[in-house]
Amino acid sequence: MSKRNTQQRRQIIVGLVQEQGEVSVEYLAHLFETSEVTIRKDLTALEESGFLLRRYGGAIKLPTEMNEESQEQLSKQKLAIASAAANQIRDHNRIIIDSGSTTGTLVKALHHSGLVVMTNSLALANELIALECEPTVLMTGGTWDARSESFQGKVAANVLRSYDFDQLFIGADGLDLTRGTTTFNELIGLSQVMAEVSREVIVMIESQKIGRKMPNLELEWQQIDKLITDDQLDPNVKQQIEALGVEVIVAK
Template structure:
């Protein structure tokens, strides 16, 4: 990375911290670079845990600070939509699928509104909201609501999972590392994700490129031997190589 890039990214963090929100257009004009350069800067800063992407810009994040689902809802919107479309195409009539809480799985719920003969089970309020007016059979895992992630966790959700099996499970993540698994802010979340993965025949982790190799917290969910990483076209070869070396199937949603 050039000195100019380092100085620009440091300045972006300072601006976001001062104003609470920095837009791509504002940053592009301020630093005299293209919007695509600013987006690359924001992706790198998010990967380093210094900023959280929002629709059109970014907001500051302190060390170890969990960003709420509401704040993340506009982050990498196009990437999440592409990932959700890819995931929806894998679901077949007659299948039972399990959807994690999160913004990307919420986008998948939106893609499934017109599906037929599919059972959707979820831990997330966003998925429930997307499917509330659909004709699908929808089940909600009960438990304790984590307001920040708008998802249910805890022993009630875990007990319900032990009575079900699924054709496919779609998991979200705050970060995913090839030899560690899914990184989250809360141990209850990671325990639940491990159970979710065990109860499904096919396991998918849906994350946009900025979350690859990211470890913002210290709670981890180990993944089964066989699983599929689904990410977007912004993922580069260096980010994907550790997953491929571990034998993970990698899918790029373009």
């Protein structure tokens, strides 16, 4: 198949997922005669738009119950989580906001004075510099990772280690109740460094992702101080997480 522009390619991917139920990155890269990196970016964008669910090595069709109404609910959950996260921040705090759609929502909720904000995301940095509260914006630099659309690698890690921070706000693809936060991305080293240089680690995650196990362990429970999620969290799961020594904040 000849190369098509991004919009056309993504429309076809959505159709294939609907027809087949599941597609692999390798198959799509061969089909469109493009790189696996490009396909991963497509799948990430389509997941964030609510057209499919990412799975290790590819993507699957959305469950039938995840209709437009549930996608609207998911957006409301992200906003509630972001508002609750913003309430944890004090004026003049030095914080890290990791790349991601849930953590990215936090940027819009920032209103504090004198903030210093580090991020590894170009998109979030652009949003931060436009805020009326005018935070001091720091970037990690490093090696650009197209899959996560963020900077990673040794340079980014070294930059982080030259600072200290009050709080880290980080998301996750999944939350394993026995191990900790999990992710599709194999580049998890920078998340570890972010946690190391922060006095408080706060995970922002929708309740739908809790119990979802991804192939890569990102942060273990003992590294996490607080977890902020939405009001659909099962009370029994909340108690289970709190028993691990993690404060659970339910956003409403």
